[in-house]
Amino acid sequence: MKRRLPIIGYRAWAPQAEPLRLIGVVKAVEWDPGEVVATCKVPGAHKLGRSHSAPAVDCACGLHAYYTLEQVELDAGLPRGESLYGGLTPRPVRILGAVVGWGRMVMCVDGWRAQYARPVALAYEERSAPLGRRIGGEYGVPVVARENLERVAQEFGERYIRAGYAV
Numbered sequence: 001m002k003r004r005l006p007i008i009g010y011r012a013w014a015p016q017a018e019p020l021r022l023i024g025v026v027k028a029v030e031w032d033p034g035e036v037v038a039t040c041k042v043p044g045a046h047k048l049g050r051s052h053s054a055p056a057v058d059c060a061c062g063l064h065a066y067y068t069l070e071q072v073e074l075d076a077g078l079p080r081g082e083s084l085y086g087g088l089t090p091r092p093v094r095i096l097g098a099v100v101g102w103g104r105m106v107m108c109v110d111g112w113r114a115q116y117a118r119p120v121a122l123a124y125e126e127r128s129a130p131l132g133r134r135i136g137g138e139y140g141v142p143v144v145a146r147e148n149l150e151r152v153a154q155e156f157g158e159r160y161i162r163a164g165y166a167v
């Protein structure tokens with residue numbers, strides 16, 4: 001589907017210090033500051049003669065984001081409504097973010113895959129505050145408290161609404 005307005009999504013990254021970058025936590029894709037363009041790096045996709053521009057409906061490529069911030073936390077096993085990264089098991093330091101996607105979009109059950117995307121706001125846990133602030137500056141996006149992330153995101157895009165209900 002083609003959308004004129006960017007669609008809001010949420011995702012998590014691991015922060016990298018040198019150089020300052022957001023690195024995807026599911027796949028270690030580096031998100032450069034600003035607009036990111038999807039390319040298909042799915043193993044085997046090209047060997048099978050399935051070279052294509054990303055995202056493709058029958059592939060897994062594209063820039064991924066969930067529809068809701070809650071789903072990011074559920075997927076990462078993060079506690080909800082508590083300290084973002086609390087719990088008994090040490091986890092990689094993560095940064096949560098609101099992103100917008102546009103261009104060619106594949107709308108999936110829990111989120112979307114986009115041709116173009118960029119972060120629009122970040123939230124970080126207290127112990128990664130210095131790095132979080134530096135990354136926010138590098139990317140030129142506001143760094144906000146987790147509870148404000150969704151409100152800020154709405155200034156940059158629209159929520160995806162399907163089957164008559166808002167996600």
Ligand SMILES: [Zn+2]
Nearest residue numbers: 040042059061
């Ligand atoms: Zn692909």
